[in-house]
Amino acid sequence: MKATKTPIHAVTTWLRRQPPKMKVFLAVLSGIVALLFLRMVVHDHDNLFVAAEFVHALGISLLIYKFAQEKTCAGLSLKSQELTAMFLAVRLYCSFVMEYDIHTLLDTATLGTNLWVIYMMRFKLNSSYMNNKDNLAIYYVVIPCFVLSLLIHPTTRHHTVNRILWAFCVYLEAVSVLPQLWVMQNTKIVEPFTAHYVFALGVSRFLSCAHWVLQVLDTRGRLLTALGYGLWPSTVLVSEIVQTFFILADFCYYYVKSLVGGQLVIRLPSGVICSFLLLRILLYNITISPSLLGLLVDV
Template sequence: MGSDDTLGKVKDPLVAVVQWVKSRPPRTKTGLGVLGALLLLLTLWRTVKDHDTLFVLAEVAHFIGIGLLGYKLQKKKSVAGLSLQSQLLTATFLAVRLFCSFMMEYDIHTVLDGLTLIATLAVVYCMTATDMRLTYQKEQDMIKFYYVLVPCALLAFIAKPSTSHLYLFRVFWAFCVYLEAVSVYPQLRMMQKAKVVERFTAHYVFALGLSRFLSCAHWILQILEGNRYLWQALGSGLWPAMVLASEVVQTFILADFCYYYVKSYAEGSGIVRLPAGIV
């Protein structure tokens, strides 16, 4: 009996680690997050031989996230917590990227983008043309899509690829890269306003965060391996640097949310609560 009592007092090591991290100051938490990201990058570096696979996994993660939204719409008949503005931005960059893929490089990415676009348009349809539109929280969806879309379009004329493709195609490609980086911003602002994030919306945004991380990891690992073409490209003009910056920006935009998402499930609540200054 004595040994059983002793075992009952032994702390769960995972709970102990979570509590220790929670007790650290914000700067230490940030450092631990960066360290964790680096360790994950090193793991991917050693285990994934073809880093282009990370791009495919990123697109699969995005599609899974949309699938979770579709499940929510079917089961709950509600679009509460979803940003229509983010869905419109997502549909826009996917449509432009799909067009560029057909014109410039038809491959597996084209198929995945096509499926994700169809799913995203289905969500937009539910939010605008069915009875579910009555559950849309328009008053909390404050960032209009054109506030994000117009600056990305202007930037695309300034920094774009210098390939042999038609000028318009190169501008379109740059536009979808920039728009993808910030398309989730209205959704994050909406969640910040609500403070408590609906469960399936949280799953969807976390899937986006995972997608962005995998895409960013692809570029970083290529640089770590000393890819000569990428190193030369980074020093050859504004466009390559802007692509890398866009990947980093979209990863960090979602980093805080992903932290609170993991934290909520580590604590066993599954309810994501966001502090005031997350975005």
């Protein structure tokens, strides 16, 4: 006698059988539906950005709880935490000199907890740090972001250095999670607290992306002009979309799937990091062999 399939299991099975183009279409459609829902429910879309920063801080709080309860930092990327501290510090500086508001206070609190996480990983819990898995060279992330910020930055009336730093923190934030995804892909198994933390990052990035998109729609494009002219406004939106839908979307899918299935530990297939590899190819012009290209297409 066959076991009765639940509706959720039937839907996930159907999704798994769909071709890649259909999966991309469904992901885009889901994102549009979610944006429309937020537009109807949230009247002041500035609150979405505040919510994004709050969820990010909540994710870091989960790491603090993990350290306190389990006395281990296994599965976490120290490099990703250092990149997070870097873009938060730069954004905090820009916030102080360009627009002091509630985001400044939230970033200060988030940076403080993030620095504490780095301290614990480096000194108190160093024996459990998976250094051999956290082997993505950090300059692969920082240098392209800095070069891009020199080429494309706001054209506002602020000092040139401040405008470049503003662009740098936007670009760095968009890719700061890549070392963490690299570690998870190397280990293949993600324990609960790390999974909760990365999912919180995914939710945070979606809320931030929704904030920018809805603000552009509400102002009928005038917000883009307020941010400056040239390539900068569109680059900001692309950075948000890349991080939300191309870097974190895969993991969030497997997180929800595991949660619905009652699993506390997430097992990642090799294809989750595919989007990251494609991004590296685009950013750094890496020459790849036909066999690797075939692997990326297959997954």
